[in-house]
Amino acid sequence: MDLRELLDTTVTGLGYELVLLELSPKGRLLRVFIDKPEKEGGVNVDDCVTVSNQLTRVLMVENIDYDRLEVSSPGLDRPLVKEADYARFAGQEVQIRLRVAKENRRNFNGILLGLQGGKVSLRTETGDVELDYDHIEKARLVPKFD
Template sequence: MKRSPATVEALVERALQHLGYELVDLERASRGRLIRVFIDQPGGAITVDDCATVSHHLSRLFAVEGVDYDRLEVSSPGLDRPLKRVADFQRFVGAQARIRLRHPLQGRSNFIATLKAAEGTKIRVDLEGAELELDVADIERARLVPRF
């Protein structure tokens, strides 16, 4: 039985919550034959052991649920973690993010801003001293700017 990407994502998200992890992103490539899962956990870094634990759990879950795939990859999202949900923006208030908008705002589509707040479907950012309010649906892509 072939499951839709949304169904697989919901299945993975529930399983990860049960294990104490957070689903950051799920990608399907090669016509759905490769599934990449990016995980995180509040308050801690993801280790190789975490990835192995999740990989084994998901492999068994996919077998039981009939998810059709050839290869599963599980990893951390990296230092430039993607921000997709309002909860992601809330969690990283105070951090800088590289943001790409679907449509230009004040003549700009790409910028780096400091995350100030997130509520409902809106996020507030500080862009060069000016506070902007953005709707999450208008954001094509957002990633944390790594701090070294």
């Protein structure tokens, strides 16, 4: 079992979703972002402590060497990582950066319409656009402040 799979199994077992795992270049820092979709208000400090304590135990049992573990919420500008994220956050404003330019552009902002057939649909100021899911380098929600 690789590290991501181990962390995903542990976090899911606690009732959370593993959003993203970031590793420092030498693997000494493990940064884990968790979410709990059904929880109003999102993940709080107590949730992070619960997951951190459990992950610390699991990493010790599995003899995984690291210097520091950080567990946090994905934040208001949550990254969209999995295909399911594109359905879950349909209707919200997103920023998308492509690895491969489309129409001489790599950056797109707009309302996420969803993902179907390997294409992410986005409503931009200039009209609807479809982007290849496989070409997305980074996608994030745009925070809304009232």
